[in-house]
Amino acid sequence: MARKKIALIGSGMIGGTLAHLAAKKEMGDIVLFDIAEGMPQGKALDLSQCGPVEGFDAKITGTNDYADIAGADVVIVTAGVPRKPGMSRDDLLGINLKVMKAVGEGIKNNAPDAFVICITNPLDAMVWALREFSGLPHNKVVGMAGVLDSARFATFLAWEFDVSVKDVNAFVLGGHGDTMVPVTSYTTINGIPVNDFAKIKGVSESRIDEIVDRTRKGGGEIVGLLGNGSAYYAPATSAIAMAEAYLGDTKRILPCASYVDGKYGLDGLYVGVPTMIGAGGTEEVIEIELSDEEKSNLKVSTDAVEELLEACKGLDSSLA
Ligand SMILES: NC(=O)C1=CN([C@@H]2O[C@H](COP(=O)(O)OP(=O)(O)OC[C@H]3O[C@@H](n4cnc5c(N)ncnc54)[C@H](O)[C@@H]3O)[C@@H](O)[C@H]2O)C=CC1
Ligand SMILES: O=C([O-])CC(=O)C(=O)O
Numbered sequence: 001m002a003r004k005k006i007a008l009i010g011s012g013m014i015g016g017t018l019a020h021l022a023a024k025k026e027m028g029d030i031v032l033f034d035i036a037e038g039m040p041q042g043k044a045l046d047l048s049q050c051g052p053v054e055g056f057d058a059k060i061t062g063t064n065d066y067a068d069i070a071g072a073d074v075v076i077v078t079a080g081v082p083r084k085p086g087m088s089r090d091d092l093l094g095i096n097l098k099v100m101k102a103v104g105e106g107i108k109n110n111a112p113d114a115f116v117i118c119i120t121n122p123l124d125a126m127v128w129a130l131r132e133f134s135g136l137p138h139n140k141v142v143g144m145a146g147v148l149d150s151a152r153f154a155t156f157l158a159w160e161f162d163v164s165v166k167d168v169n170a171f172v173l174g175g176h177g178d179t180m181v182p183v184t185s186y187t188t189i190n191g192i193p194v195n196d197f198a199k200i201k202g203v204s205e206s207r208i209d210e211i212v213d214r215t216r217k218g219g220g221e222i223v224g225l226l227g228n229g230s231a232y233y234a235p236a237t238s239a240i241a242m243a244e245a246y247l248g249d250t251k252r253i254l255p256c257a258s259y260v261d262g263k264y265g266l267d268g269l270y271v272g273v274p275t276m277i278g279a280g281g282t283e284e285v286i287e288i289e290l291s292d293e294e295k296s297n298l299k300v301s302t303d304a305v306e307e308l309l310e311a312c313k314g315l316d317s318s319l320a
Pocket of ligand 2: 220
């Protein structure tokens with residue numbers, strides 16, 4: 001059986017990390033694409049030379065030509081610009097929307113059968129625009145954010161309770177902005193609801209609220225510390241988990257920016273919801289019961305995404 005092919009559009013910090021992870025896991029052969037000349041080729045050479053040390057078989061190539069992504073099984077998109085300290089993700093909308101247009105056309109013309117995972121910010125608007133520009137089916141285009149946001153929530157909870165991260169099952173819904181919705185009612189420590197666990201451990205409700213707030217601002221905290229660019233290790237590993245679910249047809253239930261049309265009272269929007277990923281792409285959006293407060297928090301978050309979609313339509317008339 002031929003090896004799988006993974007195309008990475010954007011070979012910057014996340015793109016390079018994705019390539020390394022995918023190679024180490026022998027997920028398939030890897031094509032690094034970027035508009036910067038020489039850079040994807042250089043990264044591909046460098047990464048190839050990890051093979052003998054780490055013991056992986058993967059052909060890694062770099063390119064500036066979309067024709068080289070032909071036949072890709074999975075395409076992961078990080079092309080565009082990251083934010084700088086003091087900026088919000090939404091400030092990237094204008095510049096990254098143009099990038100999504102070029103990338104969407106490149107995918108449509110060269111890898112129309114791929115499962116496409118978008119990472120570029122502002123995430124929920126960019127994945128929607130990428131789907132529109134590429135014309136691929138909605139179930140084959142998804143955004144990565146919820147796996148990362150949930151991993152941040154889980155990390156902070158594990159630190160607070162001094163327990164293994166493996167036992168923390170944390171859950172974040174909504175858009176990938178500061179209005180995202182960490183859902184404590186669905187967050188457990190190996191099955192024990194987090195609020196019950198907090199009582200057992202003598203952790204106050206206000207401390208849990210602080211952790212929720214830190215999760216919401218988790219991306220900005222790293223942007224502020226790095227000073228130049230944004231997080232890339234955890235974003236890359238989160239997208240790889242989604243790609244593995246597709247390639248292995250594992251039917252994992254992951255929080256993804258999926259196309260929601262009808263459920264959660266939403267009308268044709270990409271936003272973070274529990275999603276089953278298998279060989280069919282995003283096979284099912286799972287609608288969970290939410291409290292009135294959680295519903296109203298989700299509405300604030302989805303309203304913010306809707307505003308961004310309107311802004312996209314204003315900037316590019318082909319989206320209107
Ligand atoms: N969804 C999420 O949870 C997260 C999203 N991000 C976003 O991911 C994106 C990428 O982040 P990094 O890899 O750190 O940025 P980076 O700047 O290191 O890499 C981006 C790459 O895109 C390339 N590029 C620009 N225009 C292009 C085009 N038209 N076609 C192909 N390549 C193009 C650049 O040359 C650069 O190499 C940013 O928008 C960032 O905000 C970052 C972290 C988490
Ligand atoms: O904060 C940013 O700009 C990058 C990002 O989306 C994240 O790390 O969650």
